[in-house]
Amino acid sequence: MSATNATAASMPGDWHDFFALTKPRVMSLVIFTGLCGLLAAPGNINPVLGFTAILCIALAAGGAAALNMWWEADLDRVMKRTAGRPIPTGRLQRRDARDFGLLLAGASVITMGLAIGWLAAAILALSVFYYAVIYTMWLKPRTPQNIVIGGGAGAFPPLIGWVAVTGDVTAMPILLFAIIFFWTPPHFWALALFVQTDYAKAGIPMMPVVRGERSTRRQILGYAVLLAPIALAPFLIGAAGPLYGVVAAVLSLGFVALAWPVATRSAASGDAMRPEKRLFGFSIVYLFVLFAALVADAYISRGGFLA
Incomplete structure (x- = not known):
């Protein structure tokens, strides 16, 4: 020192x-x-x-x-x-x-x-x-x-x-837990792809470092696909209304759509990591908007939080 x-x-x-x-x-x-x-x-x-x-x-x-x-x-x-x-x-x-x-x-x-x-x-x-x-x-x-x-x-x-x-x-808060649980891997691995040299230097066994980019990219897409029905589940079980259902469907389709080029892109495609950075940025927006829609839906269905 x-x-x-x-x-x-x-x-x-x-x-x-x-x-x-x-x-x-x-x-x-x-x-x-x-x-x-x-x-x-x-x-x-x-x-x-x-x-x-x-x-x-x-x-x-x-x-x-x-x-x-x-x-x-x-x-x-x-x-x-x-x-x-x-x-x-x-x-x-x-x-x-x-x-x-x-x-x-x-x-x-x-x-x-x-x-x-x-x-x-x-x-x-x-x-x-x-x-x-x-x-x-x-x-x-x-x-x-x-x-x-x-x-x-x-x-x-x-x-x-x-x-x-x-x-x-009850079932609903467990679903909210599950949404973030399944959202975390594609969100974090998108970041890990463009900072993996840092993790490798520190000896941290993050997925891109240990299993390689190809496996990480496939798993990002897999978790994005798994996340979609879980995000829709509050609407499907009747715990959230149509506003939430529409927002969850649109956001989840967008998540999968952005995960696709990440999954199909090879390391040789260049080092700008634009698809990965887009997915990482969208994943943050995804969670904020999804949970905001949940609150707005609850507000509408009750006619206000103090009703």
């Missing part, structure tokens, strides 16, 4: 560095899907309690992200995409990230239990454990299926939001 980094590491980071530990971009999606689960759930919740539930989901996600950065600090130093994070640059010490993550996660679970209910709190605690331990510590460094199984970590927020309102787990 250079003298500059050593000096920086000896000083506590400012709030920007601690905020960066929470992975704000990822957290925004977590907050959004959690809020959608809460708003789409049947029944009502006091606005203050609803805000508390979403705050707890956000804090838990931030805590899990901080624990991820604490554990993977050495890998982050190697990868170009992550080398500018607070720990690799020496702006924060690893133990600060660990303690910050544990504080956020612990406080969020306890607050959720006391304010909302212990079932929601238990699922929230499971989501932190799933991401920080099962995915980060166990799956990610060991298997190319890491993102497939680990996708469950990001699928919990709408389930937790739903349970915060209803107090139980």
